[in-house]
Amino acid sequence: MMIKLDLVTKVYPDGTEAVKEVSFEVEAGELCVLLGPSGCGKTTTMKMINRLIPITGGKIYINGGDSTKMNENELRRNIGYAIQDIGLFPHMTVGQNIGTVPSLKGWPKAERNKRAEELLELVGMNSGEFIDKYPSELSGGQCQRVGVARALGADPPILLMDEPFGAIDPITRVRLQDEFLKIQQDIKKTIIFVTHDIYEAIKMGDKVALMKEGQLVQYDTPANLLYRPKNEFVEDFVGADRALKGLQLIRVKEVMTSSLPTVKADEKAEAARERMEQEGIDWLVVVNDDGKFLGWVGKAELGKGELVKEVMNSSAITVTVNTVLNEALSLMLSSGANNLPVVSKDNRLQGVLSFDIIRKALTEVSQRRQSE
Amino acid sequence: MRRRVILIGLLMLLVGLTIWITNLEWIKEGVYKPFTWGDIMSATISHLEMVVIAELIAISIGVPLGILVTRPGLRRLATPVVGGVGVGQTIPSLAVIAIMAPLLGFGLNSAIVALFIYGLLPIVRNSYAGINNIDSAIVEAARGMGMTRGQIARKIELPLALPVIMTGIRISTVITVGTAELAVLVGGKGLGLITLTGVFSMQPLTILQGAAPTAALAITLGFILERIENSMTSRGLKVKAAMA
Amino acid sequence: MLGAWEYLVKHPEKLAGWALEHLWIILVAITIAIILGVIVGIYITGRGKEHMADTVLYLAEIMMTVPSLALFGLLMLLLTSVGLKAIGFLPAVIALIIYGQLPILRNTYMAIRGVDPAMIEAGKGMGMTERQLLVKVKLPLAVPVIMAGLRNAIVIIIGIAAIAALIGAGGLGAPIFRGLRNARMDLIILGGVSVSILALLVDAFMNQVERWVTPEGLKRR
Structure with a gap:
């Protein structure tokens, strides 16, 4: 303290x-x-x-x-x-x-x-x-x-x-x-x-x-x-x-991050760790071979098993590119997640929406409002 | 540049006038005994002496007084002191000098006391204003950074107030050089003796023999003090003045 | 102190005479000084007159440091050489005009130059001519500052007018000098105190006038 x-x-x-x-x-x-x-x-x-x-x-x-x-x-x-x-x-x-x-x-x-x-x-x-x-x-x-x-x-x-x-x-x-x-x-x-x-x-x-x-x-x-x-x-x-x-007034596609580090469910946990270190982050999005969203994996969980799919957190909470931001935000708040995957109709991963992004959008909206 | 030309021109005019009058033949043959170079020189020196003594006392009392009334414990004295200074500056210099006669009698001391009192006013006022007008944010920033009271006074308040205090000293000195001519009335010495001889004999040339060097002295001292003031002012404060 | 009081009780008409003389001479001088100071002050704010303004203001500044006796001497000399009366009212009034207009001139110039360019822009935008700008925008905004200069000027010339008694102009300086010459303390006190009171009263009055003439909108700042 x-x-x-x-x-x-x-x-x-x-x-x-x-x-x-x-x-x-x-x-x-x-x-x-x-x-x-x-x-x-x-x-x-x-x-x-x-x-x-x-x-x-x-x-x-x-x-x-x-x-x-x-x-x-x-x-x-x-x-x-x-x-x-x-x-x-x-x-x-x-x-x-x-x-x-x-x-x-x-x-x-x-x-x-x-x-x-x-x-x-x-x-x-x-x-x-x-x-x-x-x-x-x-x-x-x-x-x-x-x-x-x-x-x-x-x-x-x-x-x-x-x-x-x-x-x-x-x-x-x-x-x-x-x-x-x-x-x-x-x-x-x-x-x-x-x-x-x-x-x-x-x-x-x-x-x-x-x-x-x-x-x-x-x-x-x-x-x-x-x-x-x-x-x-x-x-x-x-x-x-x-x-x-x-x-x-803002849709997810306008603000989401589209280049994001992923890991396949069948890969070894060790490979996931390397990628995290490379990118300097502590979580990855888990996808299957078709690029469909499966869940998340964090650094802390990696030691618990050999394969990514054994340690990942599966999740079904997703948004699409056309979700409006206030809905995405209430989804985030109700689920307690800091990041939401953005997926297409067939659950293919397209990007990530983080709380920081929404926060930034919020300030931009308000500043636009102030200058008007 | 232009200012320098005006200044030097005016000085040359005043000094030239003095030289011309002192060398005039007809005035020497007239009824009035003219003053010689020796008279003017020794009068100038005693004039300066009187001014310097009065100013030194005024500075050594006025600067601390002006600064002290900005300190937290003595702040309640600021209003009466500054108010008193304002009233004092409204009173004509002649009245301040003349009143010394009934108070202290005639003599050099009365003259110096009168000059000191009148010279004190701009110094107190500017010392007070110099400290008091410092942006409070600056002092607060200094406090917030952990400067002690003494450090704030030494490193922040004094350097910032110094140009204003120096202006007060300059104004006071220039005024005192002029009032010193009148101080002769209560027993002072200096160029006023020559001027007043001219006044009482209604001889404009003799008046100028005393008054022209006095004016030259005032202008020169003002110029010198302004240079000192400038050299003591931080460049950071000058840039501001140039931009304003 | 007591002597002065006795003198006053015995000869109130004398004091009144000196005071009136004093007031009259400063009134004449300040009236002319205002006109001159404001006109010159406005004139040198004109476009392309920056150098002239600098010269005039610097001269004014130096002139303020020249002791009044020097100016009296110079005026006496000049007046004699053109055959005019070299003592009394005339040289005194001229000297007072010269000293009195300096603060007025300086403040007029500063005030008019100091008017917010945005206001001038606004005035121009509404189609005002240079003259209308001066009369409707610049001068009203400058009035408080000019008045401060006027107040300053009056206080200065009350003091110089006292000294002018030396060259025979009369006024409240007269008893002071007479007292000093003859060691008459009562006269010195009477003159010194009354000229001080006069200065303080006029200063307080001008302070009030300054408030009256300040446009309402400028008062709260």
């Missing part, structure tokens, strides 16, 4: 209860989105984690340790921090900005520079071109990138991000979101991400904590939040109905 909030409460001296007994846990490497309307306490909750706002009740544990017992500046130097207003230091170059926390930690100059170069490349900026520029010479999107790079400066295990892509145009925002997700796959930080944008939450979050008036309403995966809302407030806030309508 990287971050654990236990009945965290914030009461201001004037009696306002900004955050009331909020508890949730974030696993290492997870991206947790704090979502809610303005004034719901999400930013306050985030700022209590790095103690920018002092906690008045409950406990926050970082890596098992009580955060209030740590030195607050040490704590903050080990938690990357990126905010909507970016707050780049205008009198420092991009390189110096990124090197701020490393310099606080006493890294030698050469190491700081090397780190700044790496991070600039990581966020997709040419380090040679930008490292000596000043923030005032950058565009809004570039500033946001530098802001993220700066938060990663000393390679902290935890990142706090307060609407980091908030202040930029929608097109750049989508690009930065995509890029950041890609970066996160590599760096696997534990991230608390604050936003008021439900679509951003669905797109970015492994988990979403939806807050209202200082209280945690639902803490769940994006899918459950969308399709198993706990109460009316959640339903209204996520606007599941609207999103679903958007999905009705």
Whole structure:
């Protein structure tokens, strides 16, 4: 457990209860989105984690340790921090900005520079071109990138991000979101991400904590939040109905993955393992000699038998190229499967539809809706 | 470039005027005893002396005062201090100087105190504004990154406020050079003695013998301080100004 | 302090006389300064006048650093050489006009140049001529900034008008200088305090005027 909030409460001296007994846990490497309307306490909750706002009740544990017992500046130097207003230091170059926390930690100059170069490349900026520029010479999107790079400066295990892509145009925002997700796959930080944008939450979050008036309403995966809302407030806030309508307009064939690794049922389990390693994945679709869909096989099951057909999970849940996405999605949710095979009338495998694909389609639909 | 030409032209005009008057033959034969080069030089030096002393005191009190009232514990003092500065700047310089006579009597000290008080105002105002106008997101980012209070002040707030503080010092100095002419009325020394001799004898040429070098001094000091200000400003802040 | 009060009670008409003199001279000067400052300020915003604007603004900036006594001396010299009266009202008013128009000119220029290009575009799009743009869009938007310059100008020239008593222009500077010459503390205090009060009152009044003339839509920002 990287971050654990236990009945965290914030009461201001004037009696306002900004955050009331909020508890949730974030696993290492997870991206947790704090979502809610303005004034719901999400930013306050985030700022209590790095103690920018002092906690008045409950406990926050970082890596098992009580955060209030740590030195607050040490704590903050080990938690990357990126905010909507970016707050780049205008009198420092991009390189110096990124090197701020490393310099606080006493890294030698050469190491700081090397780190700044790496991070600039990581966020997709040419380090040679930008490292000596000043923030005032950058565009809004570039500033946001530098802001993220700066938060990663000393390679902290935890990142706090307060609407980091908030202040930029929608097109750049989508690009930065995509890029950041890609970066996160590599760096696997534990991230608390604050936003008021439900679509951003669905797109970015492994988990979403939806807050209202200082209280945690639902803490769940994006899918459950969308399709198993706990109460009316959640339903209204996520606007599941609207999103679903958007999905009705898209058919599986428009979004499915068609090139996919398969294995025949008669092959040896060992062969399946090799293929998985080659492709860098941990599951394969099992087909018969005619290319008809039979089921799935996962890495964990491979050791249980000699032939693929002995260890595979047969399944009859399939969709066709013409299934509309909202139906596919409810099928997924009811079966608990993360991937659905796309088959023709004679059960021949044509592709795969994953939850990630639907999620992506959902954000695209909503963004199209927003720009209209 | 154009600005440099204007500046140098104006300076040459003022210095030329001084030279011309001082070398005029007929004024030497007239009723009024003209001032010599020696007089002007020593007056310029004592003028500068008075200005420098007053400014050094004003800076050493004004900068810390302006900065201190931005600190959390002393923030409630900001309104009265800044308000007081505003009122002070509205009061004519002549009134501030003249009032020293009944308060402190005539003498060099009264003159310096008057100059110090009047010079203090722009310095306090700019020191306060320089720190107070820093984008709060910048300070929050610094806090969030784990900088201590001292580090934030040293690495973020002071460098960002420095150009504004320097502007305050420049404005104050230039104003003080001018007001120092009047400070002679309560016992000051310097070029004002020459100017006022001219004023009281209604001799415009003598007025200019004192006032033209004073103006040249003000312009030159303003220019030098502006250069210093520029060299102390981070390039990152200048680029912004150029783009705005 | 007490002496000043006694003097005031004994000769209220004298103080009133000085105050009126002071007000009259700044009124004349500021009226002309507004007209001049706004006209020059608008003129140099014209297309192709960027260099001229830069020169004028820089000159204005430097002029503000020239002590008023230098300008008085120069004006006396010039007026004498053309055979005009070199002391009193005339040189004082001219000096006040020169100093007074500088902040007005600078603010007028800044305000008009600072109008959001989108608004000018919108105005043009609706078919406004250059003149209509100036009168209907640029000037109303610039008014608050020009007024701030005017307020600044008035405060400055109240102070300089006090100094102008040295060259025989009268006003509230007169008792100050007379007091300083004769070590009459009551006169120094009376003059110093009343000119300060005058400046503060006028400043507060102008602050109010600034609010009145700001278009409603610009107030909440």
